[in-house]
Amino acid sequence: MNRTTVDRERLGLNTELVTVNMGPQHPATHGVLRIVLTLDGEVVVSARPDVGYLHRGIEKICETMTLHQAIPYTDRMDYLAPVVNNLGLAMAVEKLVDFQITEKCRVMRVVCMELGRLSSHLLWLATAGLDIGAGTVYFYAFTGRERIMDLFERMSGARFTVSYGRIGGLARDWEAGIERDILKVMDLTKDAISEVDKLLTRNKIWCDRNQNVGPISAEDAIDLGLSGPNLRAAGVEWDIRKAYPYLGYDRYDFEIPVGEHGDCYDRYLVRMEEMRQSIRIVEQALKEYDPSGPLFPTDPASQKVFLPRKDRVLTKMEELIHQFIVATEGPKTERGKEIYFSIEATKGELGFYLVGSGTNVAHRCHFRSPCFVNLQALPVMVEGQMVADVVATVASLDPVLGEVDR
């Protein structure tokens, strides 16, 4: 894959290796990522990613508080699609303590998950384009993302770090008629995607800048534990939503896009197609949405373990007490019981390894971060390539440093 083979000795060019720090303040590294590059002229001889600048000890913090209190911290991991992390943690805890969610909540979660995926991929598209000079794309993609953020604002009250997940349900009900607006936004997003598609997919500069850049083989991708669009671009058909369906994903009709060459261009194509598939899932899920159903289980046995309805909390004494007890105590875990639960987050496999402690605090709360594992493959992709391609490759991996460092 070495594209630049200059016979230096024959030409009498004596170059020495130069070590260059790319980052942690480089704008194109999508956060505080430092890459120590050893360069021979413009060719990358070795690349060593150095992470940890954003380490906040989220795992340790989550092990000192109740499981409900841990939810806002998950927002700060993959902060481009916070709702996916919230719901992932909520579902992992539900697996740990054996909670069943209602049908309406399931449908709402599917829609939120896919909206999160869309907003994250649109932001990726905007910034990855900007990194390699396609500035126009930024506006189309960000306009599309902005509409989804507005939807999140209407659902949860927050645009960015939504903290919308709750153990056993969601923070609050949707307002009446929002499903029609979601469908409208989906139509507009389709338009935005096809605009970007026209701008980029057959664009000579975009193709030259991405094709054969940062390639990785399927064997390497599996051996290095890549997941999500990066693994699929390498030609491995693997999606947690299909392999271990959660939230009833098996009942929706969608396809897993797979690439061929594992280069930046394939990763771009895979993400573009994933966005279209996400819209399909949202449209199918909204057909099943019944606003009259309950958000949390309503049978009497559930009253003391699930959060009560918010409108009743504000008007009834009994529910107010339940809300207080449930939110401050949270579900009790069984000592030594361990679970691993993973979801197909926007960047790849987001896994939760939880161990119960016998109290309402998790004994161990480990997050398997897809970006952390994906970033490890960077040296394999860029060594032997040009230094300018490092920027394109980092962008195509879509790392979020909040999730890499936790």
Add this chain to the structure above:
Amino acid sequence: MADLTNDIRDRFPDALKEVVVTPGETTLVVEAAQAKAILRFMKAERGFNYLVDVSCAHWPDEGRIDVVYQIRNLSTREQVRVRAALPVEDPSIETVADLWRTANWLEREVYDLMGIMFMGHPDLRRIMLPEDFEGHPLRKEYPMEGDDEWRNYLPPEESQP
């Protein structure tokens, strides 16, 4: 899954201490000294080609630190968790970075935050925390808050990764 555990019992008679099966999950509790041999067998002969995660848990009252591997066979979708207990005084285990390259950073993270030594690891350095950080924060005895800010920054030329 049952034939897998039987196979492991046949090949490693004393290594398998316990098999915990919960809905959708299988946990093999193994002897730490033979953990790598079992993992190698599972990769080579049972097609567990994908290392999902390496994690850990500290149980101070029982004096052990667990190291936990999640491994997966991408073609059959089987997923198994392999857990080995290490003594708190000397938590060390052989690395699996030569079986799955994924393990390189995952083991560095576990070493950094929990202090488990991975013998034979190609590059066992701290990954999240600075090189001169003292202690391993995910140990239960490590305090949640300190009294002061952490200050001892090294000059930049000494902190090459």
